[in-house]
Amino acid sequence: MPQINIMLKAGAYPVVIGNRMDNKFLSLIKTNAQNRRVFVFFDARFYALHGKKIEALLKSKKYNIKSFVIPSGEKSKSASALKKIYDFLLHNQISRNDFILACGGGVTTDLVGYAAATTLRGIKWGAVSTTLLGMVDAAIGGKTGINHESGKNLIGAFWQPSFVICNTEHLQTLPEREMIAGLGEVIKYGGLIGNDLIDEIEKFLKNGDLYDTKILKKLINVSVRYKGSIVAKDEREKNIRMFLNLGHTFGHALEKTLGYGKLLHGEAIIIGLLAAVILSQKVNRTSTKALTGYESLLKKCLRFLPYFPLKPAEILKNMQIDKKRFGQKLRFVLLKSPGKPFIASDLRPKLIIDSVKECLDLYKAEGR
Numbered sequence: 001m002p003q004i005n006i007m008l009k010a011g012a013y014p015v016v017i018g019n020r021m022d023n024k025f026l027s028l029i030k031t032n033a034q035n036r037r038v039f040v041f042f043d044a045r046f047y048a049l050h051g052k053k054i055e056a057l058l059k060s061k062k063y064n065i066k067s068f069v070i071p072s073g074e075k076s077k078s079a080s081a082l083k084k085i086y087d088f089l090l091h092n093q094i095s096r097n098d099f100i101l102a103c104g105g106g107v108t109t110d111l112v113g114y115a116a117a118t119t120l121r122g123i124k125w126g127a128v129s130t131t132l133l134g135m136v137d138a139a140i141g142g143k144t145g146i147n148h149e150s151g152k153n154l155i156g157a158f159w160q161p162s163f164v165i166c167n168t169e170h171l172q173t174l175p176e177r178e179m180i181a182g183l184g185e186v187i188k189y190g191g192l193i194g195n196d197l198i199d200e201i202e203k204f205l206k207n208g209d210l211y212d213t214k215i216l217k218k219l220i221n222v223s224v225r226y227k228g229s230i231v232a233k234d235e236r237e238k239n240i241r242m243f244l245n246l247g248h249t250f251g252h253a254l255e256k257t258l259g260y261g262k263l264l265h266g267e268a269i270i271i272g273l274l275a276a277v278i279l280s281q282k283v284n285r286t287s288t289k290a291l292t293g294y295e296s297l298l299k300k301c302l303r304f305l306p307y308f309p310l311k312p313a314e315i316l317k318n319m320q321i322d323k324k325r326f327g328q329k330l331r332f333v334l335l336k337s338p339g340k341p342f343i344a345s346d347l348r349p350k351l352i353i354d355s356v357k358e359c360l361d362l363y364k365a366e367g368r
């Protein structure tokens with residue numbers, strides 16, 4: 001069973017990818033929940049589909065478990081949901097030797113990871129990541145947090161889990177839109193890693209089965225390995241971890257312009273990646289051909305996305321708001337070629353405007 005160790009200064013932790021993982025799951029719990037009390041948090045939809053099985057597994061080994069089900073959806077990444085978790089943990093007298101397990105997608109692991117980081121100044125936690133986006137991105141790297149009315153992910157902490165489990169059996173129940181959203185982040189890694197991964201994703205789409213376990217395992221493996229290597233070098237996003245924001249300057253502005261909940265995050269990232277590639281080509285000039293394969297993959301993905309009308313001017317305005325918030329210049333992660341990212345700032349506004357326009361025209365033509 002593939003295992004990737006995320007190597008950090010404070011120690012390493014495993015991300016395990018596979019199916020039929022009951023024994024592996026129990027052995028990781030055994031190593032980490034040494035006083036045998038486990039607080040288990042479930043995403044509600046995941047709980048309805050798989051929760052009883054996880055509870056039964058833990059009970060079969062006589063763990064003392066306390067379960068809590070979190071309503072599905074981004075709204076749960078809020079101060080009010082967090083308070084409910086604190087109340088549950090503290091009313092049940094959690095101690096620093098207990099263990100917290102988060103079972104769900106990025107919403108659950110961000111929220112529960114943050115509760116783990118802040119309760120009693122830090123409790124050990126593990127993640128059973130249950131969405132493709134969670135497996136390749138959200139559960140990896142220790143960023144935890146909640147949203148604030150001023151914006152997404154503005155309150156949070158770095159708090160690494162003790163393990164992450166990526167069981168591809170869980171993906172079999174994930175809706176197709178969520179699979180595509182997760183694939184958006186894998187495609188981002190394609191731009192950052194290079195043509196081998198881009199070819200692999202092309203094959204995956206051609207095969208037509210988004211739930212093909214064998215290919216999924218491969219894609220998750222490559223993605224986690226890459227993200228893990230970046231996090232190991234730059235845990236706190238001081239330099240190269242920024243590359244992971246490829247497509248995100250545009251993507252976040254798109255999400256904000258539409259209002260959260262219309263396009264899924266990973267769907268917005270697909271459009272954002274295309275805008276980043278178009279802008280890269282304008283900035284590079286000399287090496288435009290290098291990105292045609294990647295651009296063509298991104299264009300093919302547009303047909304999976306629901307179409308919402310968008311005005312370029314509003315997107316540009318929302319990119320400026322982000323710039324003000326972070327008190328820095330508008331910065332873009334761009335590509336010289338697949339596998340060769342770089343940071344660009346001080347770009348001529350016309351290049352940015354034209355890229356957004358071109359990208360939105362393509363989205364309008366292909367989106368459904």
Ligand SMILES: NC(=O)c1ccc[n+]([C@@H]2O[C@H](COP(=O)([O-])OP(=O)(O)OC[C@H]3O[C@@H](n4cnc5c(N)ncnc54)[C@H](O)[C@@H]3O)[C@@H](O)[C@H]2O)c1
Pocket residue numbers: 043044045046049072073074077104105106107108110130131132133134137138139140141142143144152153170171172173174175178181265
């Ligand atoms: N911490 C990070 O580094 C990081 C990185 C990227 C994204 N994120 C965050 O992750 C969140 C998005 O994560 P997500 O896309 O996993 O969303 P999510 O957690 O909302 O899950 C998506 C949907 O899938 C359902 N679901 C989960 N597992 C399922 C399963 N196995 N079968 C059927 N349905 C299932 C959920 O109920 C939900 O409706 C955002 O809040 C984003 O900010 C965090």
